[in-house]
Amino acid sequence: MNTILEMRGIRKTFPGVVALDNVNLRVRSGEIHAIVGENGAGKSTLMKVLSGVYTHGEYSGDIEYQGEVRKFRDITDSEHIGIIIIHQELALVPLLSIAENIFLGNEPSRLGVIDWELAQTKTRALLKKVGLNEKPDTLITNLGVGKQQLIEIAKALSKDVKLLILDEPTASLNESDSAALLDLLLELKQQGIASILISHKLNEISRVADAITVLRDGNTVDSFDCRAEAVSEDRIIEKMVGREMADRYPPRTPHIGDTIFEVQDWRVFHPEHADRAVIKGINFHAKKGEIIGIAGLMGAGRTELAMSIFGRSYGQKISGRVLKNGQEIDVSSIGKAIQHGIAYVTEDRKGLGLLLEEDIKKNISLANLPAVSKHLVIDEQREFGIAADFRKQLKIRCSSVLQKVVNLSGGNQQKVVLAKWLFSRPDVLILDEPSRGIDVGAKYEIYSIISELAAEGKCIIMISSEMPELLGMCDRIYVMNEGSFVAEFSSEVASQENIMRAIVKHGDKNGK
């Protein structure tokens, strides 16, 4: 069987981070090739290299496609020769019709006038090919996510695709839609179209994949040929997480007290789709001085869980009870949640955490202005003093606390967000991806701060996609998948394999 694509020695760096180190990938004509790896292993980056999002020169290594070395200058270059990528976030315009979306940027036209009749006819044929029974002039917004995914594929087919790349296509699909999508991939394979499938769902992979490549920390660690041998899920998991844990976390001896925080039967529905359950009856508790972790893949609903608890800042039709020190507390608004000593440090610090154009001082006092004011008048000296204290305590590197936060590095910005929430004097601190996007040195400092807070008797709930971080920091880890807690491990028994297995097993159960 001949090779359609070969990527050799791909290396891609971002300032301070090596995203891809040495990746080799070989896809044969007409096969479905799965790429698996943990969050951050480099899968999406690799696909961006392949599709020309990162242009030739921004990475090193060779891409050989259909026997020729290719140097893409942009996405149209790769699309032109039949490499089409479908991203996890679909790139459809909701208020345009199916036909308009399929031919967006590629409209059949004469002298700039679009031939809509031709587009409609072609669309009908394409919809038939992907097995979708919809009219070409239906608006995208009226279709479910599963059907939208099929529209994306139809769009790819309209561009004469030879190699289709799907990034987590079934992440937001239900069972039957996922099955339909996978069937479609198998059908396209019959027609000689090769696919690269990025997925966390190993059951789906074992169903359709002809070959599997495992990425870890920007390296190809192994590849399997499923036609030659049976590949067990355990073997894949082992390869995915097989990494040694270095001494990257501050040592700590936990002093764990009584349970102070408890969530019972928590249920949340999607803010826009009232019938879609996002959190499906979660129970958990956390003790004084304890760091608990919530592990899970992207889209598992961890952020949604945290934000819905924090003053219902996410979702609708929220039900369940939140208890603190055994008493039920009212967390129906963010103000009330803060008053009850809950703080939520967002994963999206630029979008949801900071006033970028304001100075450090104003950011730190924002969640607790009454504490720096008297009769609603702000005492700026006091505010300044408090900010200066936090600067010293958290080692925020800046010229002065009057510096705008937009000019700080990621790690220092994260410290400002942390300072803001520490100043609200919480007992329960929910940290959502506290080390995302910051360099290794700053990470260690953030971990040290977290340890100290736990030692002070605060209760820390840490959400993270980096499993080593959870294993290194937490006393107890809950594993979350598709809106439910599927496992709980104490720090003694928790391991990456355990966690991954719990997620995959749960996904399988739901998938089948």
Add this chain to the structure above:
Amino acid sequence: MGNKLATDAAAELAAVTLDQARAPAAPADAVEKKSYTGFLKNNIRDYGMLLSLIVIMGFFQYMTDGTLLEPLNLTNLVLQNSYVVIMALGMLMVIVAGHIDLSVGSVAGFIGALAAVLMVNFHFDFVSASIICLVAGAIIGGAQGYFVAFFKIPAFIVTLAGMLVFKGLTLALLSGQSVGPFPKSFQLLSSGFLPDPLAATNPDLRVTSLIIGVAAAVVLLIVKFHARSKQLKHGMEDEPFGFFIGKNAVFAAVIVYFSYLLASYKGIPNVLAVMSVLIIAYTFVTNRTVIGRRVYAIGGNEKAARLSGIKTQRVSFYTFVNMGMLAALAGLVFAARLNTATPKAGLGFELDVIAACFIGGASASGGVGKVTGAVVGAFIMGVMNNGMSIMGIGIDYQQVIKGLVLLAAVLVDVLNKNK
């Protein structure tokens, strides 16, 4: 001769305060050497604004052969711009919160009409009529703010609707006629001047007004120095001493000089007193209070503000209530000045007010803007209107020039930010 007197007074004043200031400031200056250029770079917008106002005034002063700063004209300048300045205070907060209000001109016109109907047709006394009008303005602002804040309808649309509605209601209320004149006591709001109990001492000069001006300058300097020494104690100050002295000396001198000019005509207009109190109050609210900080926070990053426990909808709502009330006040001032309510009153005011805020450095995307900036912006517009009229430039080209100045001011902002 009069000019000399005023500048002497100002110089003396500056000299005195300079000596007072040296003592506390010196040690801190020695501890931290502040870079003048670095500071200038960070604050170029604030100084640039003031500088442009001064340059523009100088330009027109020259081009009009000194007419611009004649006492009579200066008084007129204040009266002509008072309602724009008053509304700019509210508009600034609306814009900083990330919204806009296109209805203020119509609301001002409507309130003027309401005042006329109350006072002329129904013979209300001016105090109760004014109170009713201010409350009506707050309710109008609140109604619009309600749709913006709680229904998430863009302010542009809600207030565009409001603009049409109140323009129409003004016509309806006045039945298309002008209604006037107002009672004498109400007219004083715009045409009156502060009383001068010391009139006997100098028939050519309203001594009381001059004294008030000098007192205001002294108070300004004392407050500024006090604040600076407090900040220095906490290591918070980053304005170099030279700039600090220069800026405040100029301010104080300008206050004294202008109050002298006004005093040599009829004294300080009532409306200037009202305006000054409002400017000080709004500067304080925006800089120093919790509510002010929250307005900036929601304009800067609405989601982050909400996640910090700020009731963002309520804050937005209040900025509109406030805006409505100030538009009402502006409507009263304008009506009192014309001494009649006309269906055309308030036409196009919103444009001057919004332009003043943007010239004054407010950001269209919210979160950025200063009260002083908006006030200076309003006066830049006012001086240009006035100066160009004196020069005999037609209303046609006046608009062209004003438009270009607005564009240039915002362009400078954008370039400055990208640098």
